[in-house]
Amino acid sequence: MSRHRRVSGLVALLLLAVSPTGAGGAPLPGVREGLDLPAARVARPVLLAPPGTAVDVPALRARVGPLLGDNDLGRHRGFIVYDLSNDRALWTVGQDRSYIPASTTKLFTALAALETIPADTRFATKVLQSATSSAPVPRLVLVGGGDPLLAGEEPAPASGTLPRPATLSALVRETVRALRAEGTRRVSIGYDASLFAGPAVNPTWERDYIPGDVVSPISALWVDQGLGPAETGERVPDPALSAAQQFGAALAAQGIRIVGSPVAVIAGEADTELARVESPALAQIVQYVLEVSDNEGAEVLLRHVALATGRTASFLGGAAAVREVLAGLGVPQDGVVLYDGSGLSRANRVTLAALVEIFRRSADPERSLLRGVVTDLPVAGFTGSLAYRFTEPASAAGRGVARAKTGTLSGVHALAGTTVDVDGTELAFVAIADRVPLRDTLDAREQLDRIVATLTVCGCAASP
Template sequence: MRSAIGRLVAQQLGRASVVVLDPVSGTTLLDVRGSRSRIPASTAKLATAAAALDVLGPDTRLATTAHRDDRTVYLVGGGDPTLVRARGGDPDAGGRPSLTALAEAVAADYGTQTSLTVVYDASAFAGPGLGPGWGASYPRLGVAAPVSALVVDDARVRPGATARVNDPARQAGEVFAALLEAQGLKVRKVRKGELAEGAREIARVESATIADIVQRTLTDSENNFAEALAHLVGGRLLQDPSFSGGARATTQALQALGLDVDGLTLADGSGLSRQNRIPARLLADLLAASVSSTDPELVPMASGLAVAGLTGTLADRFSSAATKAGRGFVHAKTGTLTGVSSLAGTVLDAEGRTLVFAMIDDRVRSLAGVRSTMDVIASTLATCGCD
């Protein structure tokens, strides 16, 4: 292993952490500064994914509900980040739950020409909308929206746009009101509030399973999906559905899975915060658990990793002569922040073994250069039967 990739690590990733494991035998094939805590960027989503699968359960679905109390209809968010306004198709076949479908069900219950007040309720999540250290420009730039338990169309200012709104719950409430009016109802007011005691549920739409949401989160590095999952974990374990609650609950969940969390410090669930610290060894251990039979609930993590040269955040990578051997064989989660590059995943080697690797460099001078080196290292693992 050292002869195959050791020189690359030493010469081109001199300050980075690199770990390679054989998850079947439990053998550590390479460990270069693997225990050093690093800024992980989006590879932090692996920790969030594991906690969500373990705490929430892979088969759990997230509901957005409508409740009736006389002429007030409540739109209640349950933390589903996948809701869309249009008909989204079957969530179990790659589609998304539809706010239009919810509005149609409400209209069927009320009948047309009824005058209503719409109250939108996002109280399932608490705390600030932007994570520790996040830039105030993130919504405008499309990096992430303020985290909310009620969101539609990824909180984009309009479908297909890059920028996101500053108040996702309000947007969802206003979109819902417009959809009700399109059904023949009259909406006299839209306001923020909480579900009234005694209001009865009249309709709901549900997400795909947590396993499916985790896979989408990892493949495309969906920041708001990851934050919703972390908030939900915080709410379930600690009754604290916030950034801090999600961070503490994720750490607790990983520890309960038997993972060594020494050196782990989390501030959010997406990896956007530069306050996050994760050792590469922990990322490798997480992936090893996902591809082994010891923790079957974590299996969706492995299938959610982007495929080199083909899907998600790796679709436009592994195209050079030095990396083409990894195309299709490397499956990984990427991570990028200013001065940070990371890559953690699995690779099928020349002997048919599945190996696990994790690489983090948080003192990067050339992101393109370090990213290319990491891709070469992963590809080299695919061509060797290294010990």
């Protein structure tokens, strides 16, 4: 007997064993209609929701207050803690002040992006064939769509890159196939980065940020965020031109002859699309930006928020758009001043109330799409910009529990995020010090870690 027949026979026997009817649909002798099974029990949840015990504020102050008074934090520090489980403000130090936020600015940018742009949006980098070129050879136009993560090559599997980016190499392969299909062997190259406007370098940034390899000029078209060849690792002065040059060189390596040098153009509506690659979804980009504190990615998101709200995709347009969106969500704007989306500008100012409201809005069950602002934050001691924090015995209790966005500039140190205390209460917190002497840099960071760890293990539940 074949294996197929044995299996079929077994299935038939099983069906007869569980079915109360025969082949013709009539009940089998001695078998009642339906199976006589006990009533199913309702499954209990595997993980119970945190009880959210109310916090005793005096006890909290007694535990955290001495840590906030440490001289390593400098002369200008602020702290706020909010009970998300019970929607209750607990304690604020420095409530009426504004602070330099550093990279906690990215929380504002991320929330505005998730609020205004669909989470599954992808940003396309395209190759068009110009319909208006009068040149003797066809002109290809490389069009930037504001993909912040477009890479030259596919990253190695062990590189840990998240999410997996679109690549210039894939775009070249698709372009070469299209050119060969139409018999084209010679082209000229144009490039269009006009989606973004205004200066590529923020006038409020420190002058050494660009030559000092801190950040690239912001562009709607770049490869590897404006980094040059791997052997140098330096940032290029014109990321869009560099992308076009790399594109042309890759085409030439595939046997396509490049005529002339790349030129900046504006793509025409009648141009024909030959190839495209698309970025990861917006939600993944936001996660990446928050986890690794990606400055370039945050500035690109700022411009997409501007476009989504009908503004010019520039520093000014993006900052105005973010403030408008957050005001609409109920995030207080008094005392908030934004000049960029990454927090590199020392001219930015935020309040503790505005920062903690970011977490309140993100935790709102009616706005589940915004939850990523909390869930995408680095995990203390494990991921992203917190991978090597919370390592000392005095702060180890926060490892694996607290999630926070770091903020770091010279003299500025901040942690803003959430934790769950030993009583099961979810707490939002902001701890920031923006006048830290340089000699106290490492001590100040460790002190902020201790503050968050103390919140986590406080055991400050109010008496019933």
